[in-house]
Amino acid sequence: MSFEPTILGILCNWCSYSGADLAGTSRKKYPANIRIIRVMCSGRVDPVFILKALQSGADGVLVLGCHPGDCHYTSGNYKAMRRMEMLKKLAEQMGIEDDRIRLDWVAASEGDRFAEIIKDMTEKVKKLGPFPRDGGDNG
Amino acid sequence: MAKPKVALYWAASCGGCDIGLLEIGENLLKLIDAVDIVFWPVAMDVKYKDVEAMEDGSIDVCLFNGSIRSSEQEHIAKLLRAKSKVMIAYGACAYQGGIPGLANMYNREMLMERAYLETPSTENPDKVLPQTSYQAPEGELTLPLLFDTVKTLAQTVKVEYIIPGCPPEAETTWMALEALINGNMPPVGTVITDSVKSVCDECPRKRDVKKIKKFHRTYEIIPDPEICLLEQGLPCAGIATKGGCGARCPKAGMPCTGCYGPVDGVIDQGAHFMNAIASVIDSNDPEEIAKIIADIRDPAGTFYRYSLPDSVLRRARV
Numbered sequence: 001m002s003f004e005p006t007i008l009g010i011l012c013n014w015c016s017y018s019g020a021d022l023a024g025t026s027r028k029k030y031p032a033n034i035r036i037i038r039v040m041c042s043g044r045v046d047p048v049f050i051l052k053a054l055q056s057g058a059d060g061v062l063v064l065g066c067h068p069g070d071c072h073y074t075s076g077n078y079k080a081m082r083r084m085e086m087l088k089k090l091a092e093q094m095g096i097e098d099d100r101i102r103l104d105w106v107a108a109s110e111g112d113r114f115a116e117i118i119k120d121m122t123e124k125v126k127k128l129g130p131f132p133r134d135g136g137d138n139g
Numbered sequence: 140m141a142k143p144k145v146a147l148y149w150a151a152s153c154g155g156c157d158i159g160l161l162e163i164g165e166n167l168l169k170l171i172d173a174v175d176i177v178f179w180p181v182a183m184d185v186k187y188k189d190v191e192a193m194e195d196g197s198i199d200v201c202l203f204n205g206s207i208r209s210s211e212q213e214h215i216a217k218l219l220r221a222k223s224k225v226m227i228a229y230g231a232c233a234y235q236g237g238i239p240g241l242a243n244m245y246n247r248e249m250l251m252e253r254a255y256l257e258t259p260s261t262e263n264p265d266k267v268l269p270q271t272s273y274q275a276p277e278g279e280l281t282l283p284l285l286f287d288t289v290k291t292l293a294q295t296v297k298v299e300y301i302i303p304g305c306p307p308e309a310e311t312t313w314m315a316l317e318a319l320i321n322g323n324m325p326p327v328g329t330v331i332t333d334s335v336k337s338v339c340d341e342c343p344r345k346r347d348v349k350k351i352k353k354f355h356r357t358y359e360i361i362p363d364p365e366i367c368l369l370e371q372g373l374p375c376a377g378i379a380t381k382g383g384c385g386a387r388c389p390k391a392g393m394p395c396t397g398c399y400g401p402v403d404g405v406i407d408q409g410a411h412f413m414n415a416i417a418s419v420i421d422s423n424d425p426e427e428i429a430k431i432i433a434d435i436r437d438p439a440g441t442f443y444r445y446s447l448p449d450s451v452l453r454r455a456r457v
Contacts, residue, residue, distance in 0.1 A: 095456030
């Protein structure tokens with residue numbers, strides 16, 4: 001049986017979660033590997049959520065927010081942008097592949113885009129294989 | 140009543156914690172009056188077999204410094220745990236892994252190669268690496284096994300209290316020892332410091348708005364003596380670090396590196412610090428953000444200076 005990754009999606013309430021909802025109501029097809037948690041804003045996402053998700057069973061983590069300029073709270077998505085950039089630099093040092101962590105933007109009207117992002121990320125994480133939770137520790 | 144028995148031990152540490160203990164000065168005399176020190180390798184000639192011969196639970200308190208990265212250290216941690224009623228993780232290494240914990244960016248093989256083959260001052264043409272066992276004509280010689288991953292004391296044995304710091308400040312150490320001598324220790328699990336807040340709460344520097352366009356390394360600028368170091372672009376860990384040290388480093392113009400561990404309620408000090416640093420970047424442009432972040436050359440070493448083994452990830456994937 002081929003490896004089916006578990007991907008955690010952390011979606012902002014105003015744009016991305018509505019976008020995911022639209023993908024559902026428009027019957028768009030996308031892989032069932034994504035598990036979604038709704039937050040009020042991508043600016044709520046602490047980098048530790050992502051590290052903890054990886055350590056607790058996720059093979060990849062996707063954070064989706066409103067497009068830059070469209071944040072319901074004006075600037076939350078810019079905060080997410082800065083944090084994710086920093087986290088990605090740390091992740092590289094820690095040997096976590098770049099494709100496991102992704103920040104992207106999905107508007108409420110972009111059901112298609114949501115489905116495309118999930119497809120793309122699932123394929124990429126599938127290629128990487130499971131996240132090594134024990135970190136390769138051999139005593 | 141018999142005096143309480145105290146043991147002190149050093150595992151993977153630099154010896155600074157033992158010096159930290161001496162920093163309590165004249166109070167050392169009060170300590171020696173009040174307790175019997177039964178084991179302290181740095182100061183007394185006591186052998187491991189003397190500890191093995193002690194009855195279980197016969198030591199009242201063990202102050203254990205250093206992280207666990209070899210089979211010998213693990214063995215002594217378990218031994219002292221069995222012999223001690225109360226185990227205290229003393230200092231940043233025992234608490235969170237400390238500086239030796241940064242070895243978790245590599246594995247055993249990489250460390251051995253670096254230390255015994257690659258360093259410019261090493262001449263080792265036969266590529267001899269330390270072995271755990273060697274058959275000499277006179278008999279078998281053994282060395283402890285170096286672990287792949289550095290562990291904290293609490294990841295190895297049950298720990299009752301923590302005294303943070305690299306090394307713990309004299310006030311913090313004495314606060315704990317005084318409680319011990321007077322028999323009024325706080326609830327089990329307490330991180331013993333005299334502050335519940337962050338280093339910033341003890342820091343006298345003026346704080347205004349934190350908006351950073353450029354991060355500096357400490358040698359690159361001479362900071363203003365009055366203004367918050369983070370506002371001047373030095374990644375100062377005060378915001379993510381428990382107080383109790385009196386903000387000594389920021390007072391002296393050096394940014395806090397986080398040795399007192401996380402503030403209450405935080406599970407990953409490094410991620411917390413990183414989160415705060417990323418939030419103060421003053422830009423909405425992805426390219427400019429990347430450029431500003433590029434000035435933090437070593438995020439893992441900056442954010443997890445003392446806490447990598449105690450972090451969510453525990454180690455790098457190598």
